[in-house]
Structure formats: C-alpha cells, structure tokens
Amino acid sequence: MPNSSDSEAGVLSAPHVLEYPYTRSVGPIIGHFLGGLLERKLFGIRRPDGSVLVPPAEYDPDTGEALTDLIEVGQAGVVTTWTWIAEPRPNQPLARPFAWALIQLDGADSALLHAVDAGDEANMHTGMRVRVRWRDETAGEIGDIVCFEPEAAP
Template sequence: MVKDSLLQKEYELGFTYTRSTGPVVGKFLTGLKNRQIFGNRATDGRVIVPPMEYDPETFQPLNDFVQVSDAGVIESWCWVSKPRSSHPSAVPFAWAMIKLDGADISMIHHIVTNEQNRVVTGARVKALWIDQPVGFISDIRCFVLEED
C-alpha cells in the first residue's frame, strides 16, 4: 500500500473548563477589571504580586491586600523573536519578570517594543491596558517601555 492512501485528519479535543478563582485570585482579577493591580502582604512584610493564597514560609492564609503600581522595573527577560500561535503577542516580544512599584516580588508578563535593545534589566516599563477589561490577566495587553 502506498503512502498516499494513508488517511489523515485534523481534529481538536477541547476541555472547556470554567475554573473557580477563589477569593485571592478573584481579588487580583477583579482589580484588573478596574485597571488596578493588587498584591498581598506576606507574613514577613513582603508584597507579593499576584497575591498568594498562603504564605510561602509560614503557610498562613494571606488577606492583607495591597494595591501596587501598574509600572515597574524589568528584573529579567527573554526575547522571543519568532512568536508561536499560543504566545500572547503575534509580533516579537520579551517575556519578562517585572517588579511593579510597591511590590517586592516580580511578576511575569510580556513586553512589546520595536526597540529590542532597550529591553534590559533595570529598564522601566508600564502596563498597557485593553480598552474594556474583563477581569483576566490579558486585560494588561502588554507592558511597554517608559520613555527615557
């Protein structure tokens, strides 16, 4: 039997989950809907963004929410020159750990810029919000470099 007679078909298997956020992640997402970014204060005083449900050291529930800035500093980054279909940006971008002003722990998001050489550790970035936030991480369309 020749190879041409093999049958092929594309198909997609979908698990259409709806996930409960719980009160902590829910608070974070509700904040995003209002263009606000919330973290919470750990037992040792550090502000963690996005907020954690339990303290990473003492395992106590964390409820002390703190609003942080939607601008901050690049702590580390990785340039993606050929984005894949599942990536959040169709154009080249940087994955980045961003420490928002007021936070002690950096948060992962992505930076879009056509000035790749300005993506460096220590550079300042700010959130670019979508027009109508819905309460999801992609309400922050991306981070962009602040002007010098």
C-alpha cells in the same frame, strides 16, 4: 487534518480535539486580582514578613500560611530578567517581536510575568522601567494587560 508525512508513510491520522468543559471559581484572592484588572488596578498580597506578592497568592509560598491582606500596587516597575522573542508563537500577547520579562511592580517584592513591547532587542535591559498598557475594554482576565512598555526617559 491528515499529516502529509504520515500519509506518505501509509499511517492513518485523524483530528482529535481535547477539551475540559469545567467551570471553576477563582476564589477570593485571585478573584480580587482579576476583579482589579477589570477596573485597571493591580493588587498584591502582603506576607507576614511585610513583603508583597504580585500576582497575589492564597497561601504563603514558604510557610503555607493563609494570606488575606490585599493591597494595591503601582502600574510601573522594573524588569528583573527578560528574553527576546524574534518570532512570536501562536496565542502570545503580541504578534510582533517582543520581550518576555519578569517585572517587579512598584510596591511589590515578587515579579509578574508579561510581555514588553520594546520594538527592538537593543531597547531591553535588566533593570529598565516599564509601565502597564491596558486593553481598551477590560474583562477581568490577565489579558486585560496588553503588555508593558518602556517608560519614557525622565
């Protein structure tokens, strides 16, 4: 599609679609995590020091040691940091204002990035508890998690 400002300046422009039509295998560790999403389960992986990474990594981020000990973790957790997006960008998880957050799930020692559907920025704070909201039909991809939502007050 010609860009109007370019056209005014007398510069020609043309559409250009870039694609990489490759098929890739996700491997046994990420594959297990994505397979878990299909069944509405969340998996992490245990490191030699006992701590648990979610999402799981194939190799220890500090030592490079291969990791294999996959374990299921909780479906709720704590927001460790967040930002409020008043105007969501194209393709982001929610089309209405939402928070991005790093979420440390119960049983995990690292945090997962996802959206929190909190309604208003005033409802967000570091340390708040949130719970996963699953998509109606899962497909084995990160989008099976629609977002997280604040847990009801106890």
